[in-house]
Amino acid sequence: MKRFIVSCQIVIVAFFVVKILFLTEALQIESIPPVFLLGHFGQAIAQTTKPAAATINVKDVMDDPLKKERDLFASLQKKQKDLDMRESSLKAEEQKSLALKKEIMEKIDTLKSLETQLSSKLDMDKTNETKRLQDLAKVYEAAPPQKAAAMVEQLEVRTAARITINMKRERAGLIWGYLTPQKAVAITNEITRTARLAAE
Numbered sequence: 001m002k003r004f005i006v007s008c009q010i011v012i013v014a015f016f017v018v019k020i021l022f023l024t025e026a027l028q029i030e031s032i033p034p035v036f037l038l039g040h041f042g043q044a045i046a047q048t049t050k051p052a053a054a055t056i057n058v059k060d061v062m063d064d065p066l067k068k069e070r071d072l073f074a075s076l077q078k079k080q081k082d083l084d085m086r087e088s089s090l091k092a093e094e095q096k097s098l099a100l101k102k103e104i105m106e107k108i109d110t111l112k113s114l115e116t117q118l119s120s121k122l123d124m125d126k127t128n129e130t131k132r133l134q135d136l137a138k139v140y141e142a143a144p145p146q147k148a149a150a151m152v153e154q155l156e157v158r159t160a161a162r163i164t165i166n167m168k169r170e171r172a173g174l175i176w177g178y179l180t181p182q183k184a185v186a187i188t189n190e191i192t193r194t195a196r197l198a199a200e
Contacts, residue, residue, distance in 0.1 A: 130166075137166035140175065149178030152187075161190035 064070065140148045140163060152160050152175060164172050164187055176184055 133162050134166045137163050141167055141171040145171075145174040146178045148175045153179060153183055157183075157186045157190050161187045161194060165191060165194070 140151065143151070152163070155163070160183070164175075167175075179187075
């Protein structure tokens, strides 16, 4: 580009020199040195303009020398934007996960508290039921064996077995002497099953 500008300047200067030569001939000035004569000047112009014209690389004005770099920069900016969006999406998901984890932990704590309450209530109920069965066993022990056996015959097998377990052996043996064989076998099977479950 610089060479082109220099060449243009030389052509413009040469044009002015030619014009001056024509003016001097018209005015018939004889003191102009022979260097500025038309023949010498034409040769000088030919020598300076030919190599300059051969070396000039004409480039398109719209051609951007940094096009590749600009495209790469735009591509990197797009990727950065995509990565930023992904990162913000992941952060949002992480926040949701943390909130969900916190909620789950709170529910687990609530369930553990409920489990503790239920466990203590079940233990209390079990203690109360055991006491109630022991009290019932004392009632059956105090009754005459034949009358107690008639009442045990009317009870469910499970209830009869639980009352019998809480009775003293001697009194239970006296009552069993008045039970029907079927009822006695059913109560025995229930007592065995209960003992097996307790052992497990």
